[in-house]
Amino acid sequence: MMLSRWRSSSSATCVSQKRERQWRKNVSLFKRGNTRHFAFRWNGRRYRGSCKTSRQAEAKKVEALVLARLLEDGRLPWSRKVPTLAGLSNRFFKWLESLPADRPPKPPTRRYYRVGWQLLESTSIAGMKLDHITADHALTIEGSSAANTDNALRTLRRMLKKAQEWQLLSTVPIVKLVEEQGREELIEPWMEQRLLAVTGGSRLTGKGRKSRVGWEPFRTVLLIMLDSGLRPGEIFRMRWENIHWDKGLIFNPRGKSRKSRRYVPLTERVNVALVARKEGVNEGWVFPSKRAQSGYITDREVSKQWLEAKRLAGIPESVVLYCARHRFSTDAMEGTGNVMAVMDAMGHGSVNTTRIYTHSNVQQIREAIERRNRLSTTPVEAVQ
Numbered sequence: 437m438m439l440s441r442w443r444s445s446s447s448a449t450c451v452s453q454k455r456e457r458q459w460r461k462n463v464s465l466f467k468r469g470n471t472r473h474f475a476f477r478w479n480g481r482r483y484r485g486s487c488k489t490s491r492q493a494e495a496k497k498v499e500a501l502v503l504a505r506l507l508e509d510g511r512l513p514w515s516r517k518v519p520t521l522a523g524l525s526n527r528f529f530k531w532l533e534s535l536p537a538d539r540p541p542k543p544p545t546r547r548y549y550r551v552g553w554q555l556l557e558s559t560s561i562a563g564m565k566l567d568h569i570t571a572d573h574a575l576t577i578e579g580s581s582a583a584n585t586d587n588a589l590r591t592l593r594r595m596l597k598k599a600q601e602w603q604l605l606s607t608v609p610i611v612k613l614v615e616e617q618g619r620e621e622l623i624e625p626w627m628e629q630r631l632l633a634v635t636g637g638s639r640l641t642g643k644g645r646k647s648r649v650g651w652e653p654f655r656t657v658l659l660i661m662l663d664s665g666l667r668p669g670e671i672f673r674m675r676w677e678n679i680h681w682d683k684g685l686i687f688n689p690r691g692k693s694r695k696s697r698r699y700v701p702l703t704e705r706v707n708v709a710l711v712a713r714k715e716g717v718n719e720g721w722v723f724p725s726k727r728a729q730s731g732y733i734t735d736r737e738v739s740k741q742w743l744e745a746k747r748l749a750g751i752p753e754s755v756v757l758y759c760a761r762h763r764f765s766t767d768a769m770e771g772t773g774n775v776m777a778v779m780d781a782m783g784h785g786s787v788n789t790t791r792i793y794t795h796s797n798v799q800q801i802r803e804a805i806e807r808r809n810r811l812s813t814t815p816v817e818a819v820q
Contacts, residue, residue, distance in 0.1 A: 465495050474499050518604060521569065521595065522562045525553055527602075528595050544692045552591025555579050561592070566599050571609040581756070586613045621755050622762040623662070630749035631658060639744075653723050653733060654741035656709045658760060660686075664700040665764035665782050667691060668757065672733050674722040679710065688783070696783040 464475050465487070472495035475484040483502070487495040519527075532546045541549070556562055561573050574592060579585040593611040600608050623631070635651035635658070660671050670688050678687040684707075685699045713722065721732040728734055742757050761782075768778045779787055 465492070465499060474502065518565045518567050520563055520565055521556065521592075524566060524595055524599055524604070525557075525562075528598055529553075531598070548587065548692070549591045549594060552587040552589075555584065555588040556592060559588075566596065566605050569596070569609060571611065574609065574611045582614050589613050621752075622759045622766060623751075623755060624763075627749065627751050627755065628662065628763070631745055631751070634745050634748045639741075649741075651741060651745065652713075654738050654745065656706075656713065657723075657738055658742075658757070659706050659709050661757070661760040662764055663703040663706050665761050665768070666700055667696075667761065667783070668735060668738070670696065670783075672723055672735075672738075675720065676714070676717055676722060677719050679722075681707070691783055693783065693785055695780070695785045698780060698783050700781055 465472055466475065467473070467490075470490045472487045472489060472492065473484065474487060474495070475482070477483070485502075487498040489495055489498070529550070532541070532549065535541075537543060556577070559577060561569060561577070564573070569592075574589060577585060577588050577592070579588055589611050590613070593608075596605065596608045596611070599605045632655070635655040639647040639650050641647050657668070657671050660666055660674075661668070664686060666674075666686070666688060670691050673690075674686070674688075678689065679685075679702065680687065681702070684702045686702050687699055689697055691697070710722065723733040724731060725733045725737065738757070746755065765778055765782055768781060769775065772778065775787060
């Protein structure tokens with residue numbers, strides 16, 4: 437029995453060796469100058485090329501790679517030119533634009549990818565070929581915040597996955613997201629007072645002259661974000677038809693999620709600021725723009741004014757305009773204690789998301805403990 441088993445194994449080995457010899461008959465390595473080349477036939481087609489080395493051992497490795505790739509997908513490893521990430525971006529966003537609006541990814545996700553590409557475009561990865569991008573390269577991507585970094589990483593992951601579907605890549609590296617912590621920054625009351633004081637006066641140019649642009653639309657955008665919690669993009673897309681003056685409400689028809697369709701409060705000071713902009717108009721964009729293709733302003737019109745106002749007001753560099761939304765959620769939570777109402781006003785689909793934006797008031801906890809201590813008037817007897 438042992439002998440028959442040995443013969444069976446030996447016979448299988450002989451078959452394998454025959455196949456190996458058959459492969460070697462079809463493949464030949466030869467030297468041209470100082471460089472070795474390969475030449476063979478596969479499925480009736482002749483393949484030849486340079487191994488780009490003069491060493492026999494390395495040339496055999498290249499030869500094995502070529503044969504393995506042919507067996508896998510019938511293509512040579514270098515038969516199709518691999519584009520750079522920047523080159524892929526043109527095809528990727530054309531593909532997104534060609535999709536019907538009701539097909540995934542949805543329009544908010546498409547805009548999300550464009551924002552993520554703006555960060556990727558400024559990194560060294562944009563000029564790298566797709567098959568050279570590794571997980572270590574993804575670790576070098578760093579945005580202004582964890583959410584901004586994850587935006588770029590999700591965009592990179594989606595683009596590489598699509599490249600694999602288009603057979604531009606055989607494998608996709610694992611791109612890990614960074615952990616988003618709770619928002620520790622918000623626009624404190626003293627910051628708000630300074631910002632409103634700075635933007636309440638005239639805006640001066642670098643030469644000390646009065647600027648023709650002034651502080652609008654930034655000042656009104658800031659007030660709306662502080663008092664309603666709307667996202668910047670939702671404020672930029674505001675229309676006069678969606679402001680309910682008599683009810684004291686602003687209706688937001690769309691946003692980044694289904695919960696974005698909601699009503700938010702219209703406070704007295706926001707009412708005054710909007711009326712000053714109204715000028716007898718009852719429909720159209722609240723913040724129109726002649727330059728933007730969309731017809732309304734974008735972050736570019738506001739960011740420059742924000743950075744200048746922040747510098748003049750002495751606001752820390754780590755504070756961003758989005759912190760005004762954090763301030764709204766924190767004050768709303770402390771004033772009402774109604775987490776569901778705050779979640780709806782913020783346009784969140786999960787309580788966990790709302791918790792990221794709210795800041796615990798340690799002062800309230802301290803006062804509660806002090807009240808408890810004052811009530812505990814009974815002296816504790818010393819332990820004998």
